[in-house]
Amino acid sequence: MSELTLITGSTLGGAEYVGDHLSDLLEQEGIKVNVINEAEPDDVANASSLLLITSTHGAGDYPDNLAPAMEALKNTTPDLSALKYAVIAIGDSSYDTFCGAGIQADELLKSLGAQSLAPRLEIDILEQPLPEEAAEAWLSQHKSVFCE
Numbered sequence: 416m417s418e419l420t421l422i423t424g425s426t427l428g429g430a431e432y433v434g435d436h437l438s439d440l441l442e443q444e445g446i447k448v449n450v451i452n453e454a455e456p457d458d459v460a461n462a463s464s465l466l467l468i469t470s471t472h473g474a475g476d477y478p479d480n481l482a483p484a485m486e487a488l489k490n491t492t493p494d495l496s497a498l499k500y501a502v503i504a505i506g507d508s509s510y511d512t513f514c515g516a517g518i519q520a521d522e523l524l525k526s527l528g529a530q531s532l533a534p535r536l537e538i539d540i541l542e543q544p545l546p547e548e549a550a551e552a553w554l555s556q557h558k559s560v561f562c563e
């Protein structure tokens with residue numbers, strides 16, 4: 416795997432912090448990581464492997480720095496069958512739409528033909544006030560798929 420594209424969707428900075436943390440850990444494994452905090456649709460369409468880390472805002476909505484790219488992908492329906500991806504969703508289980516953005520993103524990427532590298536992680540900040548710890552545990556379990 417030549418380069419991993421790591422896209423974050425974040426309003427208050429939490430998901431972005433998790434992205435930076437996992438990027439550091441992946442780089443330590445010798446994986447080149449391109450962190451993008453304001454994704455364009457082509458950042459997804461042109462990636463070969465993608466780790467998408469997003470919190471949820473509004474009522475199950477994407478954060479503002481991710482919404483335009485995901486809406487454009489939904490509308491233009493590119494063929495993403497060459498893309499391998501994984502999603503980390505961060506949310507708050509007091510909302511009915513818990514982790515809605517991560518769930519939507521996962522379903523959208525799958526519907527466009529992308530291949531899932533690992534099961535989606537859903538982090539509940541009510542139970543995990545330090546989401547980077549849950550993300551790190553998930554990464555250590557699934558790291559090998561990002562090294563292939």
Ligand SMILES: Cc1cc2nc3c(=O)[nH]c(=O)nc-3n(C[C@H](O)[C@H](O)[C@H](O)COP(=O)(O)O)c2cc1C
Pocket residue numbers: 424425426427428429430431470471472473474475476478505506507508510512513514515540
């Ligand atoms: C206005 C607002 C709306 C939110 N809506 C949801 C939601 O619909 N579903 C959910 O799981 N979490 C929701 N959350 C919780 C955030 O996803 C959670 O606080 C997350 O850690 C914020 O991450 P960020 O720092 O990357 O923006 C909401 C938070 C705020 C402030």
